[in-house]
Amino acid sequence: MAINNSVDSFSAHDTLTVGDESYEIYRLDAVPGTEKLPYSLKVLAENLLRTEDGANITKEHIEAIASWDPSADPSVEIQFTPARVIMQDFTGVPCIVDLATMREAVGDLGGDRQKVNPLAPADLVIDHSVIADLFGTADAFERNVEIEYERNGERYQFLRWGQGAFDDFKVVPPGTGIVHQVNIEYLASVVMTRDGVAYPDTCVGTDSHTTMENGLGVLGWGVGGIEAEAAMLGQPVSMLIPRVVGFKLSGERRPGVTATDVVLTVTEMLRKHGVVGKFVEFYGEGVSEVPLANRATLGNMSPEFGSTAAIFPIDEVTIDYLRMTGRDEQQLALVEAYAKAQGMWHDPSREPKFSEYLELDLSDVVPSIAGPKRPQDRIALDDAKSAFRKDIHNYVTNGNPAPETKLDEAVEETFPASDPATLSFADEGSVPLHSAAVNAEGRPTKPVTVRSDERGQFVLDHGAVAIAAITSCTNTSNPEVMMGAALLAKKAVEKGLTTKPWVKTTMAPGSQVVTDYYDKAGVWPYLEKLGFFLVGYGCTTCIGNSGPLSDEISAAINENDLSVTAVLSGNRNFEGRINPDVKMNYLASPPLVIAYALAGTMDFDFEHDALGTDEQGNEVFLKDIWPTQQEITDTIASSINQEMFRKNYADVFKGDDRWRNLPTPSGDTFEWDPKSTYVRKPPYFDGMPAEPQPVTDISGARVLALLGDSVTTDHISPAGNIKAGTPAAQYLDEHGVDKANYNSYGSRRGNHEVMIRGTFANIRLKNQLLDDVSGGYTRDFTSDDAPQAFIYDAAQNYAKQGTPLVVLGGKEYGSGSSRDWAAKGTSLLGVRAVITESFERIHRSNLIGMGVIPLQFPAGESAASLKLDGTETFDITGIEALNEGKTPKTVHVTATKSGGDTVEFDAVVRIDTPGEADYYRNGGILQYVLRNMLKAN
Incomplete structure (x- = not known):
């Protein structure tokens, strides 16, 4: 604003x-x-x-x-007022639910309900709900959109109500594109004008990859939904003036090296360097050589580095991109004139001082992938086969049956055993479950023969590529890698190569412009020949909406405990995120996604292993079908034009007939349907007094979960499928929802009852209170024998006894998506404090925003070093100092073991700014904003 x-x-x-x-x-x-x-x-x-x-x-x-002072540690708090807010539907629906609830709460407390109205422009792009149910057919896109509306019509009606009820709130309908690609191609203006004032376009968003806009010179980053709501309502973002890391790009890429390879290399470098809470800024002579699409790819991956932002300054490349994407000439002139007048135009001869410095010579970058479970775990493509063979041992248990859990039973319900006629073992069933033979090279192997009516007979083994997905705005916004993939497909088809029959192949571009330039270049037929038909315009596989594998393949994987893989052109590959059948996930450029679909396995060396043979019987290697940079450049030049962007964004908010014909509720307040399983009024403001109650110390708390390092927001609040038999599924069963219509946690974020039950429910979560058990389980100390129980069920038992809860974690707790439900669910389960070795930025602030105090173990200490096993009872004193307007640097923690022995330490209080202290004292950021509204009446 x-x-x-x-x-x-x-x-x-x-x-x-x-x-x-x-x-x-x-x-x-x-x-x-x-x-x-x-x-x-x-x-x-x-x-x-x-x-x-x-x-x-x-x-x-x-x-x-x-x-x-570039060398100083951050200490000065400032109030940053973003110009606008952007949301996607998974995180946006709960935002609008909260605003609707807040509007009622203000009225109930005697305030003006119209005060609850966006003061900053807010856009929501529906891109996270399409699931790649159908694939490999010409009608896959149309059918997936139909299914999307069938599943999500209730949510979409609610968003249409919000668009009418709230000022300055617009919705981009389904089937248009991915939020961040729509942002850089259309919504972002670089310099904004409002009420006659020109100022830099700044934007916070409810998705961590909002930083893609940094490539345009737009400063902004991902925040939790609760912070975004506050920003919409005019509440500035409280922050410390950060350290800024200068990242110098020099040299030129080698032939065959893509923007994806560069960004995976930068991700590895910056994660290793340590940039959490810092800005990263690209500078130097090499900046002008980086195409805007590559800048956007680098900005997009900022959350994977851990930085708050990863930004490029404005220059001629920015202007050229704005022109190419259809912005008008007056806007281009304003951007250039404003940037030059304010000293914001890139001038490599005047390099600013930075807090820290890194440099990458682009000629050192090699083709790469990242995996099998974190974006920063880069692997040079030449080493991919050997790295896989090393990693596969972590996923295969040789001869040791894994313990069965209730989650296994839930999986069996979801993936029933196939008919014996469609599944048989390669060696007549002699390989026992949960074990693996070892081949001559030492790799665990368990070949299983699968017979499919559609795909014939084939053999699946550990490492098989079950999913190959061109997905995610990270790369689908980049014409260079997208056209590279299409030309590789063309050459592969011309050589007679085909993708393997067990690979689920999907194409989900980030905007309809990609379809236009593929059409103009004449490359769609080649992609489709390899199975890469259009499945939707949305996040799909990257957010976990990969859709199910075919029944016979899923059955083979689950009945034989195969560790299969997914390869996707996305930004996230966390455990349990991509598909419940797939244990190992790898990030790769779009051309490499197709290459792995052709190879069919991660156990593949592209330099020495042939992808197949041509008509003459000659072996075909990846180098034989890899397009040259000149081929890619020439095809882009002849296939992409300004008119494509102008045409696709001319009526971007209008939507298709399905969207326009949705029945739309009206009125300033929403009429909640008590039978709804998608949208329910949350309890955040129930019984809230006009003045906050004093904060209190924590006494007699129990440990709900004892967790390790790199616990992501996906682990805490999964976005993917809801498994039968789990508390969330039980709730849906009780409300008459068939298993086929469970949908995903992400799509049900407007229903707090589902989301509380889904908190800490990720199938790969390892709660160290239990031995060798994965999933949403804990020990329930309300019973004398402390049995294993679902985390939700245990939390309800603790609540009945009035017992507060704590969570213990390791390093990088809460990394990943800016998922406000990871904090909301934690709070609603009754967790009062989270004690870890370190936090990721967004989740730490989200916890405060929900009234949960984030604490850190003393430097160099951990739960393990302090010999905490999670069976202790915790008392935390010193929190009450916040009532006096002071934020203590530490609070005292006493953990009492069952025998009476105690472990005592001073935990660091990670309430970093006075503004955050205000939020915590009020029980959360929304309560703080609401009370301020009442005072302003």
């Missing part, structure tokens, strides 16, 4: 004339010192300058950022 300031201590208010238009601006050169700042901090400085009010934002704040 523009927000004209009322103070202007530096007399920065001025006029900028561009052509025949004049704009009000707040000039940075009015503030001494700002000329030396990195680009990203200049954007923050302008934000403060324009919104200075003498109270929340003061002259001293502006001077603090102007005199920023």
Whole structure:
């Protein structure tokens, strides 16, 4: 939002004339010192300058950022006011649910309900709900969209209500594209104008990959839905002026190296360096050589580095991209004139000071993949086969039967045993379940013969590629890698190669523009020949919406405990995320996704292993079908034009007949359907007093979960399938929902009853309170024998006894998606504190936003080093100091073991800013905002 300031201590208010238009601006050169700042901090400085009010934002704040010390640790809190908010439907639906609930709560407490209305423009793109149920056929897209509406019609009606009930809130309908690709191709303006004021386009979003806009020079990042709601309602984002890491790009890529390979290399480097809570800014002569699409790919992966943002400054490349994507000439002129007037135009001869420095010579980058479970675990393609052979041992238990759990039973219900006629063992059933033979090279192997009516007979083994998916805005926004994949498909077909019959092949571009340039280039027939038919415009496989594998393949995998793989052109490959049948997931460029579909296995060396033979019987290797850079460049030049973008975004909010014909509720408040299993009124404001109650210390708490390192928000709040037999499924059963219509956790985020039951329900979660058990289980200490129980069931028992709960974790707790339900679910289960070795940025702030205190073990200590096994009772004292307006640096923790022995330590309080302390004192950020609204009446 523009927000004209009322103070202007530096007399920065001025006029900028561009052509025949004049704009009000707040000039940075009015503030001494700002000329030396990195680009990203200049954007923050302008934000403060324009919104200075003498109270929340003061002259001293502006001077603090102007005199920023690159070497200092962050200590100065500022209030950043983003210009707009962007959401996707998984995270956006609960946002609008919360706003609708807040509107009622304000009215119930005697306030003005219309105060609950976006003050900053908010856009929601429906892109996370399409599932690749059908694939490999010409009608896959149309059928998947039909199924999407059948599953999600109730949610979509609710969003259409919100579009009418709230001002400045727009919805991009299903089947249009992926939120971040729509953002960079259409929604982002780089320089915004509102009420006659021109200012940098800044944007926070309810998806961690909002940082894709950083490639355009738009500063913004992912926040939890609860923070996004507050931003929509005019609440600034409380933050410390960050350290900024300068990342210099130099040299040129070798032939055959893609933007994906570069970003996987950068991800590995920055994760290893450590950039959590920092800005990353690309600089130097090499910046101008990086195409905008590649910049967007790098920005997109910022959450995988761990950084808050990963930004490029504005330059000619930015302007060329804006022109190519159909922005009007006046806007282009404004962007250039504004950037130059504010010292934000890239000038490599004037390099700013940074807090830390890294450099990558692009000529050092080699073709790469990442996996099998984290984006930062890069593997050079040359080493992929040997790396797989090493990793497969972690997924195969030689001769040791795995313990059966209730989750196994749930899986068996979901994937029933196939008819014996369709499944047989390669060696007449002599290989026992949960064991594996070892081949001559030492790789575990368990070949299983599968007979399929559609695909014939074939052999599945550990490492088989069960899913090959071109998916995710990370790469589908990049014409270079998308056209590279299409040309590789063309050459493969011309050589007579085919994809393996057990591979589920899907194509889900991030916008309809991709379809247009594929059509113009004439490459669709080759992709379809290899099975890569269009399945939808949305996240699909990257978010876990890969859809089911065919029955016979799923049965073979589950009955024989095969460790099969997925290869996807996405940004996330966490355990349990992609598909419940698939244990090992690898990120790769779109051309390599097709290459692995041709190979059919991860146990493959592209340099030495042939993909097949041509008509003459000659072996065909990957190098024989890999397109040259010139071929890709020439095809792009002849196939992509400005008109494609203008045509596809001309009526972007209009939607198809299905969208326009949805029955739409009306009214300022929503009429909740008590029978709904998708959208329910949440309990956050039930019984909330107008004034906050004092915060209290924690006494007699039990451990709900003892977790290890790299626990992601996917582990805490999964987005994927709801398994039969689990608490969420039991709830749906009780409400008359057939198993076939369970849908996913992501699609049911508007129903807190489902989401509470799904918290800590990831099938790969390892709760160390139990031995060798995966899934949403814990020990229930409300019973003397502390039996194994579902986490949800145990939490309900603790609640009945009035027992508070804590969660213990390791390093990088809460990494991954900006999933507010990971914090909401934690809070609603009764967890008062989470104690870890370290937190990822977004989840830490989300916990505070839900009234859960984030604590860290003393430096160098952990649950293991302190000999905590999770059976202890916890007392935490010192929290009450927050009632006095002070945030203690530490609180005292006493863990009492069953025999009476105690472990005591001082835990670091990770409430990092005074604003966060206000949120915690109020029981959460939404309660804080609501009370402020009441005071403003």
